[in-house]
Amino acid sequence: MSIEATPVGSETAGKPKSGLPPLPMPMERVFDGPLTQEMLLSPGKFGLGMVPDRLAPDATTSMVCGFCSTGCSLNVHLKDGQAINLSPEVDYPVNTGMACPKGWEALTPLYSEDRGTSPLLGNKGNNFKPVDWATAMDTFCERLKSIQAEHGKESVAFLGTGQMPTEELAFLGALAKFGMGMKHGDGNTRQCMATAVVAYKQSFGFDAPPYTYDDFEQSDVLVFVGANPCIAHPIMWQRVMKNPHLPKIIVIDPRHTETAASATHHLPIAPKSDMSLLYGLARILIKNDWIDRGFIDQSVNDFDAFAQFVQAFTLDRVERDSGISPDRQQEIAQLIHEGQRVSFWWTMGVNQSYQGTRTAQAIINLALITGNIGRPGTGANSITGQCNAMGSRLFSNTTSLLGGHDFGNEQHRQKVADILQIDSENIPTEASDSYDQIMEGIDEGRIRGLWVIATNPAHSWIHQERGRELLKKLDFLVVQDMYWTTETAQLADLYLPAAAWGEKEGTFINSERRFGLLKKVSRAPGRALSDFSIFQLVAHCWGVAEQFAAWTDAESVLKILAKISEGQPCDITGIKDYQMLDERGGIQWPYPATGANDDQQRRLFEDGKFYHSDQKAKLIFSEPEDMPEPTSEAYPFVLMTGRGSAAQWHTQTRTSKSTVLSRLYDVDPFVEIHPDDAQLLGLTHEQLVTVESARGKMTAKARITPTVGRNCVFMPMHYEDVNQLTLGHFDPYSRQPSYKDCAVKIATV
Ligand SMILES: Nc1nc2c(c(=O)[nH]1)N[C@H]1C(S)=C(S)[C@@H](COP(=O)(O)OP(=O)(O)OC[C@H]3O[C@@H](n4cnc5c(=O)[nH]c(N)nc54)[C@H](O)[C@@H]3O)O[C@H]1N2
Ligand SMILES: Nc1nc2c(c(=O)[nH]1)N[C@H]1C(S)=C(S)[C@@H](COP(=O)(O)OP(=O)(O)OC[C@H]3O[C@@H](n4cnc5c(=O)[nH]c(N)nc54)[C@H](O)[C@@H]3O)O[C@H]1N2
Ligand code: SF4
Ligand SMILES: [Mo]
Numbered sequence: 001m002s003i004e005a006t007p008v009g010s011e012t013a014g015k016p017k018s019g020l021p022p023l024p025m026p027m028e029r030v031f032d033g034p035l036t037q038e039m040l041l042s043p044g045k046f047g048l049g050m051v052p053d054r055l056a057p058d059a060t061t062s063m064v065c066g067f068c069s070t071g072c073s074l075n076v077h078l079k080d081g082q083a084i085n086l087s088p089e090v091d092y093p094v095n096t097g098m099a100c101p102k103g104w105e106a107l108t109p110l111y112s113e114d115r116g117t118s119p120l121l122g123n124k125g126n127n128f129k130p131v132d133w134a135t136a137m138d139t140f141c142e143r144l145k146s147i148q149a150e151h152g153k154e155s156v157a158f159l160g161t162g163q164m165p166t167e168e169l170a171f172l173g174a175l176a177k178f179g180m181g182m183k184h185g186d187g188n189t190r191q192c193m194a195t196a197v198v199a200y201k202q203s204f205g206f207d208a209p210p211y212t213y214d215d216f217e218q219s220d221v222l223v224f225v226g227a228n229p230c231i232a233h234p235i236m237w238q239r240v241m242k243n244p245h246l247p248k249i250i251v252i253d254p255r256h257t258e259t260a261a262s263a264t265h266h267l268p269i270a271p272k273s274d275m276s277l278l279y280g281l282a283r284i285l286i287k288n289d290w291i292d293r294g295f296i297d298q299s300v301n302d303f304d305a306f307a308q309f310v311q312a313f314t315l316d317r318v319e320r321d322s323g324i325s326p327d328r329q330q331e332i333a334q335l336i337h338e339g340q341r342v343s344f345w346w347t348m349g350v351n352q353s354y355q356g357t358r359t360a361q362a363i364i365n366l367a368l369i370t371g372n373i374g375r376p377g378t379g380a381n382s383i384t385g386q387c388n389a390m391g392s393r394l395f396s397n398t399t400s401l402l403g404g405h406d407f408g409n410e411q412h413r414q415k416v417a418d419i420l421q422i423d424s425e426n427i428p429t430e431a432s433d434s435y436d437q438i439m440e441g442i443d444e445g446r447i448r449g450l451w452v453i454a455t456n457p458a459h460s461w462i463h464q465e466r467g468r469e470l471l472k473k474l475d476f477l478v479v480q481d482m483y484w485t486t487e488t489a490q491l492a493d494l495y496l497p498a499a500a501w502g503e504k505e506g507t508f509i510n511s512e513r514r515f516g517l518l519k520k521v522s523r524a525p526g527r528a529l530s531d532f533s534i535f536q537l538v539a540h541c542w543g544v545a546e547q548f549a550a551w552t553d554a555e556s557v558l559k560i561l562a563k564i565s566e567g568q569p570c571d572i573t574g575i576k577d578y579q580m581l582d583e584r585g586g587i588q589w590p591y592p593a594t595g596a597n598d599d600q601q602r603r604l605f606e607d608g609k610f611y612h613s614d615q616k617a618k619l620i621f622s623e624p625e626d627m628p629e630p631t632s633e634a635y636p637f638v639l640m641t642g643r644g645s646a647a648q649w650h651t652q653t654r655t656s657k658s659t660v661l662s663r664l665y666d667v668d669p670f671v672e673i674h675p676d677d678a679q680l681l682g683l684t685h686e687q688l689v690t691v692e693s694a695r696g697k698m699t700a701k702a703r704i705t706p707t708v709g710r711n712c713v714f715m716p717m718h719y720e721d722v723n724q725l726t727l728g729h730f731d732p733y734s735r736q737p738s739y740k741d742c743a744v745k746i747a748t749v
Contacts (some may be wrong), residue, residue, distance in 0.1 A: 066501030071510025116497025117526025165506020173397025205611030218377030221339030226349015280318035292371025341377030499524030644716025696724030
């Protein structure tokens, strides 16, 4: 890739040919050249990070963190209008004065040399030239409209994120689908939460994680399945550590993770054998009548069929499948039985699986048959990943129509159309294709233009070589990111520079359904604009600005979304404005205008009523399946991938900018391998090896450790090459990629 060294000074001062209004870009454009070292050191002097309108120059203000879904509140301290430092907020119900290393370092990624300060026009990442917004918008509209004219409106799609505020997600989804005529748009939440969404919808009737973080402290038995909160959700884990009930902590994970090391019980199961184990536990509980018959009769369907089904999961079979001994199975079932308040938690070890939905439901089933739901310290609880994965699930207009509505339901379409004052004909009658279907659509020529916002698929998508090939095949790729250097931006034809967390307003919804506020404490560099402003520009240039006339700023959009949410399980009509969120320490949904209780910690299903029409939950189950790519003589190890350290975030566009954080992890890729396997291969610790699958090959340092079992290896996802190895396979119900199982071989270099 190359970027021309010419300064960005040649912008036409007159009226751009698109008739672009003088908003909001000239207001925000505070300097014209690329960032220099001097600017980085004293950004205030150059007008970067100037005082945001709502704050005094020396204010301290609190806002939620922009990394993980915990949603900690951070105090940002301004001096002379410049955000100079931050510290965790003590009086916030989520983090109560704590933050993990990423939170402490959250301002650093804003001041980085590779921030995009101008739109760039290029050719598949080559010959990028800085251009003004008018040219960028003209090109955007001309190219995408001509693709639509030639190949149909559906030939242009978008890929969004769980890392933008709810208001921006909703704007993108509404603009793309109701304004620009797109049908297909998905997001990185497909890589992450789609399984939990489908599992909840099928089991409970709505995508509704029932818990509140207080449950971490109220349980006497906590079961973590495929979750490593010590690394991925450190402040949630701190809440577990504050539990005063000396809880039993059971961790089900093939690896002896940091979390497993702190648990009272670790079950090192064979990869992808969770369903067998969980059904086996259900069988023991039912056989001993360690179940809540009253709750089942009142609130649960299909119990008899489930009881019959789990008969096959005998102690012996479960031991064969999972490697967990009969005694250990009995012990765990007994602990669940004896617990007064048992909570079940799961994350990517469950969701990212070719049988993720049914695995998640096997967990939900245990909570349902033991009546561990709707009471303090209980629940079948999916922990989300990104800061606004929950916002994306409900308001991104991708898999469900705004506010958890259904694209296929005429009344829902009419309701949304009426509130938005648009023609209901503008609303597609089906949900979008899923991420993988959009990618395959490129190969089939169905998708020819793609707009990628706040996600980095060229690194994070499964089976990377194929993914990149497809992105290169597009007629036109637009990438909108805070950095112009991401692996995906390097493939773009047009790059749009985006403001980041801290440079704009909005709300994130955390794992416990809490809306938290995000504030503008710094000004985006150069010509970078908030995603919200970019969507406004697109609406204008596309010719649909009138349709979005009421979408003037983020707060006005939250009010529109509140109206749309009326009567839904996620009703937030009681949230009046941002000030209310600020004063209350965030607000969990539901929060209807009338009848909401004002407790700071609220959980769902306290009345034993679920969202299906008969108000009962469903027990859903099916036969476990074999791993699609089993190990073989040629590829004898199962490769698991996941989070490597509390200091690394995904594709590392942000966390790699911090020297403090980069001291907390290994900057070079490594592969964890069991000492016995290492011995067989004749490896020494830290020796360079190749890791190879049927799809690709990379080098890494061998880290010899008993934290992985025999015939299994683990690599963090943060290193660019890791997804060269992964196998493109998906859960059939959620279409979530199965990132944690493929066969590899290890060899010395
Ligand atoms: N520091 C940091 N924190 C993060 C993130 C980050 O990038 N960095 N990302 C955030 C996001 S978006 C997400 S989604 C979350 C993810 O949070 P987690 O899901 O907790 O993290 P992972 O490491 O992906 O996977 C969890 C565990 O699943 C295990 N596992 C693999 N296969 C199986 C299996 O078959 N069965 C079982 N039971 N377990 C299995 C792995 O060994 C791993 O320890 O983290 C969030 N927090
Ligand atoms: N092998 C393997 N692969 C995985 C996983 C795994 O466990 N194993 N986990 C998967 C999961 S759970 C997830 S969530 C995905 C994450 O995958 P990605 O979403 O691709 O990862 P990020 O690095 O978070 O990418 C976010 C991008 O948004 C940009 N950005 C940040 N803030 C803003 C903003 O406000 N506006 C704009 N426009 N851009 C912004 C960042 O610079 C970055 O380029 O990875 C998935 N991939
Ligand atoms: S735990 Fe998550 S939300 Fe809290 S400070 Fe760390 S990254 Fe931010
Ligand atoms: Mo995620």
